[in-house]
Amino acid sequence: xxLKIKLSVEKTSYIFLVLIFLAAFSIRFYGMMDVLMQEDGxxxxxxxxYTKADPKWIWKMYMSDPYWIITGNTGQVYLMSxxxxxxxxxxxxxxxxxxxxxxxxxxxxxxxxxxxHGVKAGLFAAGLIAFSPINVxxxxxxxxxxxxxxxxxxxxxxxxxxxxxxEVPKKVTEVKQETNL
Numbered sequence: 001x002x003l004k005i006k007l008s009v010e011k012t013s014y015i016f017l018v019l020i021f022l023a024a025f026s027i028r029f030y031g032m033m034d035v036l037m038q039e040d041g042x043x044x045x046x047x048x049x050y051t052k053a054d055p056k057w058i059w060k061m062y063m064s065d066p067y068w069i070i071t072g073n074t075g076q077v078y079l080m081s082x083x084x085x086x087x088x089x090x091x092x093x094x095x096x097x098x099x100x101x102x103x104x105x106x107x108x109x110x111x112x113x114x115x116x117h118g119v120k121a122g123l124f125a126a127g128l129i130a131f132s133p134i135n136v137x138x139x140x141x142x143x144x145x146x147x148x149x150x151x152x153x154x155x156x157x158x159x160x161x162x163x164x165x166x167e168v169p170k171k172v173t174e175v176k177q178e179t180n181l
Contacts, residue, residue: 013119017110017126024130025103032095032140041142044073045094048080055081073144080142091142098146102139105146106130108153115160 037045050057058077076097083093109129114122129135139146 010119013123016123017107020110020123020126020130021103021106024106024136025099027131027136028099028102028139032099033092035095035137035140037091038141038143040144041094044076044080044142044144045090047073047077048084048094049090051077052081052084076142076144076147079147094142095140098139098142101150102135102146105135105150105153108150108157112153112157112160115157115164 047058047061058074079097080090080094083096084090087093087096106126106129110122110126112122113125135149
């Protein structure tokens with residue numbers, strides 16, 4: 001009987017998480033084209049347009065100017081050029097990357113708080129970041145900060161899981177001895 005209650009609480013928490021995610025995605029999506037493009041966003045968008053036309057273009061730029069290696073944001077540029085395959089307007093495609101990853105950060109934050117303090121804390125944390133004005137605003141821009149926040153949160157989640165579940169994989173030498181390599 002207790003197992004059924006625990007599963008139903010788990011299922012309802014995921015339903016609430018989906019509702020929070022959809023509400024947050026809607027808030028970020030609504031009016032994203034009304035926010036003016038910033039200098040960084042224009043730079044990323046230009047790089048994405050050239051990269052979509054020639055995928056090797058960005059690497060040619062890296063070779064010609066070492067400053068690009070530091071400031072290139074290659075991952076975001078490639079994601080933006082990928083999204084341009086699905087959307088007509090390059091600006092819309094670029095902003096969708098930020099909207100999507102800004103919304104996915106909510107899910108990651110839920111799992112971080114859930115691992116540390118339980119389901120209720122996870123829902124509370126997801127709700128806080130979902131409706132945070134600064135997070136909503138930056139999710140409507142084409143800044144690398146949104147992707148950075150997502151991947152840092154994802155790294156923290158995996159770090160917490162690695163510490164919490166101290167299961168260490170076998171060493172490479174032990175695997176080699178078992179398989180006689």
